[in-house]
Amino acid sequence: xxxxFEEEKxxxxxxxxxxxxxxxQMLSYKEEHNGPSNARTFxxxxxxxxxxxxxxxxxxxxxxxxxxxxxxSLKKAVKGSAAVTAGILRDQAKRSVINxxxxxxxxxxxxxxx
Numbered sequence: 001x002x003x004x005f006e007e008e009k010x011x012x013x014x015x016x017x018x019x020x021x022x023x024x025q026m027l028s029y030k031e032e033h034n035g036p037s038n039a040r041t042f043x044x045x046x047x048x049x050x051x052x053x054x055x056x057x058x059x060x061x062x063x064x065x066x067x068x069x070x071x072x073s074l075k076k077a078v079k080g081s082a083a084v085t086a087g088i089l090r091d092q093a094k095r096s097v098i099n100x101x102x103x104x105x106x107x108x109x110x111x112x113x114x
Contacts, residue, residue, distance in 0.1 A: 051058050066074060088094050 088098070
């Protein structure tokens with residue numbers, strides 16, 4: 001009689017372990033297998049992964065925010081950024097830095113995507 005209780009206890013423990021493993025598999029976060037799942041690959045942040053994997057959705061979100069903003073603040077932001085850009089491009093040294101740095105930064109960002 002004691003032996004049957006032991007067997008029943010072992011069977012219940014086995015079912016509990018199987019159920020626990022099943023739940024762990026269902027609830028565990030699985031990384032997409034689009035690229036290497038190394039912790040050192042760019043981008044590490046979930047936010048930046050989303051931004052790089054869904055650029056059209058991000059563009060639509062930015063457009064939606066731009067439409068939702070009051071026209072005065074949007075106009076001020078555009079004028080301010082145009083003034084800053086004109087100020088930067090007016091100086092030859094700053095233009096030279098931008099001409100050399102921008103292509104290398106773009107190629108670095110592109111290499112991070114692949």
